[in-house]
Amino acid sequence: MKFIDKIQDYGIIPHKGIIVDNSVKHIARRISIQDGNKEEMIKEYLDEIRRNLLLNITHYEKSDTSMRSETSDDIADDAQEA
Numbered sequence: 840m841k842f843i844d845k846i847q848d849y850g851i852i853p854h855k856g857i858i859v860d861n862s863v864k865h866i867a868r869r870i871s872i873q874d875g876n877k878e879e880m881i882k883e884y885l886d887e888i889r890r891n892l893l894l895n896i897t898h899y900e901k902s903d904t905s906m907r908s909e910t911s912d913d914i915a916d917d918a919q920e921a
Contacts, residue, residue: 870884
């Protein structure tokens with residue numbers, strides 16, 4: 840139930856905007872010195888970020904699923920031993 844509360848709270852709490860950290864400043868600096876279409880470079884960079892995020896999410900989902908299944912197996916084994 841707490842997860843749902845957090846989602847509802849997210850809609851109520853005002854958005855704080857994007858926090859510009861050092862990695863964003865670094866990429867901005869690198870793009871600023873390049874010749875060519877800056878918006879296209881940003882789009883390519885964001886596409887790369889999106890792909891990396893999706894790969895990481897998939898990896899973590901597989902890890903979490905495997906960890907949950909191991910935990911479920913352990914609980915079942917413990918119940919049989921008792």
